[in-house]
Amino acid sequence: MKVFDEQHDMFRATVRSFVEKEVMPHVEAWETAGRMPKAIFRRMGELGFLGLEYDERYGGAGADVMMTAVLHEECARSRSGSFAMAVGVHCDMASPHLYWTGSEALKETYLPAICRGEKLTAIAVTEPGGGSDVAAIRTRAVRDGNHYVINGAKMFITNGAMADLYFLAARVESGSDDRRHRGISMFLVERETPGFGVSRTLDKMGMRASDTAELSFQDMRVPAENLLGREGVGFYEVMRVFQRERLVAGLHAFAMADRALEDTIAYVRERQAFGGPLSDKQAVRHKLAEMATDIEAGRWLTYAAWQKYAAGEDAVREVSMVKLFTAEMVNRVAYGCVQLHGGYGYMREYPVERFARDARLMTIGGGTSEIMKDIIAKAIVR
Ligand SMILES: Cc1cc2nc3c(=O)[nH]c(=O)nc-3n(C[C@H](O)[C@H](O)[C@H](O)COP(=O)(O)OP(=O)(O)OC[C@H]3O[C@@H](n4cnc5c(N)ncnc54)[C@H](O)[C@@H]3O)c2cc1C
Known part of the structure; x- marks a missing residue:
């Protein structure tokens, strides 16, 4: 099934190149500093990455929802959950409150600076x-x-x-x-x-x-x-924006997991044990296959819910399933990837160690797994 067209693919290549050249080289330094520089948001504003779906008259790009999906997947592939989360909050968890419910005067005053990355x-x-x-x-x-x-x-x-x-x-x-x-x-x-x-x-x-x-x-x-x-009516607005937040969390979860699986496959192909690479052992191959399947399930559950949500249908049940499934899945993958790295997986110098710590937030932030189960149960048990 195809959910992205040529324009999305071109945008993906642009964001990927930005992330590889302007984000990934700094990830370690940002981790040590405990913050990232605000300049990275201004740079993303210059590139037109912020306010993707907002109207052009406020400085947005007037793009569709799958462009947003591309942005967040690529940010999550940076091997920095922190970077992905900061961008996700700015674009799709905080500023929608202004775009959706702010007065015209407030939108004119603040949205252009939000889209330029000047106001975080x-x-x-x-x-x-x-x-x-x-x-x-x-x-x-x-x-x-x-x-x-x-x-x-x-x-x-x-x-x-x-x-x-x-x-x-x-x-x-x-x-x-x-x-x-x-x-x-x-x-x-x-x-x-x-x-x-x-x-x-x-x-x-x-x-x-x-x-x-x-x-x-x-x-x-x-x-x-x-x-x-x-x-x-703020409670209902919070719940409305939560739907978007939880879909973005789904994108983050499977894209982070995908990157960690790629890193793990590269590692087990190199690592030698018992006379050959780890990637030749059937138990290792089966573990990789299980994780790849888990990630694909998360990816397609997320895309399906995004599309239902974008069509304006009530997608609360599906969105909650996305948040529940992908958050638990990324933690299963984190456990498996660390395990396949052996002792090195426990060392700070390997990105998979950071991935495992970053992933742990996913079942808590933006609505816990228990709360997602409550919402799903309410929808299915009458
Ligand atoms: C790194 C980080 C970033 C965050 N960013 C933001 C942010 O930008 N903005 C923001 O507003 N919030 C943010 N949060 C808060 C986050 O959304 C909350 O932590 C989350 O919603 C859970 O709330 P709580 O921590 O108060 O846990 P509690 O609500 O106290 O829950 C504690 C535990 O009890 C369980 N529990 C609670 N009620 C029930 C129930 N009825 N049935 C069964 N189990 C239940 C929960 O699932 C959880 O396991 C962030 C949190 C973290 C850790």
Whole structure:
């Protein structure tokens, strides 16, 4: 089945060349530094990679959804989950809140700089007290004249310390049990807003070049026009953008797994044991075959769900299956690839070691595997 045309293939070649020349040589240094330079986003903006599906009048490329798929697959092949995640958050997890629900004035003000990579974005939903239960968020926004006054904290925010614009979920009404989904709104917050603070940058198991922060807001006055969409419908907007986030996570997962499998095949062809290359042993070949099959299943489940989603159909069940399957799959592949590298697979100098740590996030971030199972079960058990 063909899902990409010639234009997609040409775009893939362009992104791949950029990743090989301008990202991969720096991955180790970014891991050590615990962040990547913001200049990489400006460079991607120059190349026209950011805001792919956004209208050209805001600086976007007016491209289709499969162009987005190409971008994220190629970023994930960089052997840096961190880089893929930072780009994914900017393009398809944070800024869609503005494109889909922002006023014309907000879009004109901010989208061109987002597409040029001059303003980096972050999505701030999770709180120190919990992430899975989005309706339980406690950050409060109280209307005061032409402003909302926001108090609270956000946890585990990607691009959190270095972003310029934050898409922030806050509660505008107290959450009595039957209304807790309805009291939430989304706000666009500029980093320079008085009262905005980065409490700390978080140290992590993997995705180490990704900037993850805890944020705090103390009497932060946000102009009322920075409310995105109608007051009180933010929960549903978060859920809507989650669909896109989870599809991007699927792309990341199978593309990262694919790259690690390629690296592992190259390794077992070189590595000698018991009088020949590891790649001649049947048990090794079977393991490679199993992993390749797992990756293909993830790839095609993801493409099918992307297409259903792009056609405007309700794809919540399929998208949740993508997130569940690919996140668990990439961890199975990570385990297998490290195992086939033997002791070297446990060494920092081999990319497969980083892959295994990066992959571990996939069953947690953007909705855990348990939450995906809950959503799927709700759709199939009546
Ligand atoms: C590196 C990293 C980057 C992230 N980036 C962002 C970001 O940019 N923006 C953002 O808003 N958030 C971000 N997150 C947060 C992420 O989305 C949450 O960690 C995730 O949604 C889980 O929330 P939690 O950590 O509070 O876990 P909890 O919700 O406390 O869950 C803990 C465990 O309990 C399980 N559990 C919870 N409820 C149930 C239930 N009803 N039934 C069964 N099991 C359940 C969960 O599956 C999980 O295993 C990031 C997290 C990490 C680690």
